[in-house]
Amino acid sequence: MGKPIQTAISPTRAEDYPEWYQQVIKASDLAEKSPVRGCMVIKPWGYALWENIMRTLDGMFKITGVKNAYFPLFIPLSFLEKEAAHVEGFAKECAVVTHHRLEKGPKGELIPAGELTEPLVVRPTSETIIGDSFSKWISSYRDLPVLINQWANVVRWEMRTRLFLRTSEFLWQEGHTAHADKEEAVDRTRLMLDVYARFAEEHLALPVIRGEKSASERFPGAVSTLCIEAMMQDRKALQAGTSHFLGQNFAKASGIRFQSAQETEEFAWTTSWGVSTRMIGGVIMSHGDDDGIILPPKIASSHVVLLPIIRKDDDRRPVMEYTENLARALREKTYGNRQIDVEIDTRDIGGARGWEWIKKGIPLRVEIGPRDIAGNSVFLARRDQSPKEKKSLTREQFIEQIVDILDDIQKNLFDRALEFQKQHTVKIDDKNDFSRFYTPENTEKPEIHGGFALSHWCGEGSCEEMIKEELKVTIRCIPFDAETEAGTCIWCGKPSSKRVIFAKAY
RNA sequence: CGGGACAUGGCUCAGUCUGGUAGAGCACAGCGUUCGGGACGCUGGGGUCGCAGGUUCAAAUCCUGCUGUCCCGACCA
Numbered sequence: 285m286g287k288p289i290q291t292a293i294s295p296t297r298a299e300d301y302p303e304w305y306q307q308v309i310k311a312s313d314l315a316e317k318s319p320v321r322g323c324m325v326i327k328p329w330g331y332a333l334w335e336n337i338m339r340t341l342d343g344m345f346k347i348t349g350v351k352n353a354y355f356p357l358f359i360p361l362s363f364l365e366k367e368a369a370h371v372e373g374f375a376k377e378c379a380v381v382t383h384h385r386l387e388k389g390p391k392g393e394l395i396p397a398g399e400l401t402e403p404l405v406v407r408p409t410s411e412t413i414i415g416d417s418f419s420k421w422i423s424s425y426r427d428l429p430v431l432i433n434q435w436a437n438v439v440r441w442e443m444r445t446r447l448f449l450r451t452s453e454f455l456w457q458e459g460h461t462a463h464a465d466k467e468e469a470v471d472r473t474r475l476m477l478d479v480y481a482r483f484a485e486e487h488l489a490l491p492v493i494r495g496e497k498s499a500s501e502r503f504p505g506a507v508s509t510l511c512i513e514a515m516m517q518d519r520k521a522l523q524a525g526t527s528h529f530l531g532q533n534f535a536k537a538s539g540i541r542f543q544s545a546q547e548t549e550e551f552a553w554t555t556s557w558g559v560s561t562r563m564i565g566g567v568i569m570s571h572g573d574d575d576g577i578i579l580p581p582k583i584a585s586s587h588v589v590l591l592p593i594i595r596k597d598d599d600r601r602p603v604m605e606y607t608e609n610l611a612r613a614l615r616e617k618t619y620g621n622r623q624i625d626v627e628i629d630t631r632d633i634g635g636a637r638g639w640e641w642i643k644k645g646i647p648l649r650v651e652i653g654p655r656d657i658a659g660n661s662v663f664l665a666r667r668d669q670s671p672k673e674k675k676s677l678t679r680e681q682f683i684e685q686i687v688d689i690l691d692d693i694q695k696n697l698f699d700r701a702l703e704f705q706k707q708h709t710v711k712i713d714d715k716n717d718f719s720r721f722y723t724p725e726n727t728e729k730p731e732i733h734g735g736f737a738l739s740h741w742c743g744e745g746s747c748e749e750m751i752k753e754e755l756k757v758t759i760r761c762i763p764f765d766a767e768t769e770a771g772t773c774i775w776c777g778k779p780s781s782k783r784v785i786f787a788k789a790y
Numbered sequence: 791c792g793g794g795a796c797a798u799g800g801c802u803c804a805g806u807c808u809g810g811u812a813g814a815g816c817a818c819a820g821c822g823u824u825c826g827g828g829a830c831g832c833u834g835g836g837g838u839c840g841c842a843g844g845u846u847c848a849a850a851u852c853c854u855g856c857u858g859u860c861c862c863g864a865c866c867a
Contacts, residue, residue, distance in 0.1 A: 317859095376866090409867090438867090443865060450867075524867090559867085561867095591826095633829095635826090636829085640828095
């Protein structure tokens with residue numbers, strides 16, 4: 285009884301975007317909140333995404349000469365104190381370990397005991413501890429460059445958290461490199477950003493804008509910070525990856541010195557770069573619809589689910605046999621850098637079964653019943669199309685075409701996201717227009733509004749700050765492809781030579 | 791860390807004002823009927839009402855303290 289529900293997720297994106305995001309994660313079984321404040325449990329369907337991200341990115345790093353290593357979770361407090369700007373940036377969100385033992389209290393409760401002489405900081409990032417290693421590994425220009433990456437967890441004690449987008453503990457990779465000259469380090473910074481951009485676009489189907497951060501948004505201690513920025517469906521920007529040129533700041537703090545070919549003692553030039561589980565939040569918010577998430581096939585937790593339709597007991601045997609055979613044939617095929625992953629769902633829960641897989645965002649659903657066996661066919665539905673758009677293919681056609689179909693979905697998701705980004709990216713030259721663009725009509729509960737504004741900026745931090753203060757809008761980046769063009773700052777009217785990207789941000 | 795709200799089964803909540811046997815819907819399990827557009831019936835399992843004190847013959851309900859969560863600010867991959 286009751287009216288059929290129109291969408292699988294309630295509320296819809298238009299009704300309440302932040303709430304939609306939470307509900308989508310719940311419905312898709314990606315992750316859940318943990319009993320620990322601000323932390324999350326990543327469930328198998330969500331962790332598979334991360335595994336696929338890791339596998340692909342890891343390969344991309346290694347092609348550029350990067351090797352993996354692992355550094356400690358704990359950083360001596362004194363290490364963190366070495367770089368002034370770095371301390372400034374992270375001091376307010378560090379978890380600190382002060383004891384190394386638990387003792388039974390009078391009521392049997394456990395009390396921390398054995399105070400450490402030097403407190404240990406749970407890494408918020410590893411520049412300082414990796415720098416310490418680098419200082420020991422490097423003594424000659426012949427030792428350079430050193431190109432290291434680690435896959436790890438880090439902790440930043442955030443005030444407000446959201447699953448995947450901002451959690452107190454998150455998974456990421458952090459690359460750290462040291463070079464003999466500035467030029468090479470600058471090139472590496474840019475190279476890794478390009479790796480991220482290519483990964484985001486080709487694997488996550490996220491169109492991104494590459495650019496440089498303004499001084500106020502720079503990584504604490506960096507000389508320059510490069511980033512990729514993606515537009516979510518609420519038209520806010522999400523920083524999906526960053527690459528930092530650290531100059532000699534951290535080399536000086538950690539004593540990374542080497543003897544040059546000219547026999548002089550020099551400080552190394554270092555870089556660091558990272559992407560995190562936040563990317564998954566970006567995938568959810570870019571591609572999801574009111575029926576749940578839509579996984580890009582390249583990183584999808586699984587590619588296709590087979591749904592046997594069994595009406596009578598007599599059907600069971602032939603339908604299951606047909607299904608198992610199809611699964612075997614599909615698993616022999618390769619898409620991207622892995623074999624096709626096939627799920628078989630035999631649960632007898634009626635139509636709810638298909639909807640669960642829609643909510644989980646699996647790229648392809650295949651229904652297999654007596655009719656298909658009779659016609660040697662399959663009944664196929666694509667997650668990037670409406671749930672009703674199912675069509676029949678012969679078994680052979682399907683096996684032959686599945687890789688192309690997956691690729692078509694991948695491309696379609698990217699094209700849609702790019703179209704959306706273009707639609708909501710506008711050049712704005714008038715201050716009033718700018719304010720109007722970023723002011724919701726309903727201030728109580730802001731509707732989806734705004735987008736990326738390409739506007740002139742004089743380069744002054746004070747303008748940036750006032751814009752942030754008044755409109756909650758920040759400079760996301762100074763795009764690499766910005767053309768030199770005479771104009772006036774959107775805020776103060778002083779002359780400016782190029783446009784930057786403004787947006788509300790996550 | 792400042793201002794506000796809340797805490798009852800896995801989830802969403804009623805019951806609290808006016809103290810007296812712990813409730814509903816959804817979810818879950820079993821059986822049957824179903825199944826290619828989100829099924830239905832019957833039966834069943836599951837909660838010391840956030841924690842610790844106090845008042846009382848009696849506390850989910852009243853009082854005190856604590857903890858946690860959410861919303862709004864300051865901070866952020």
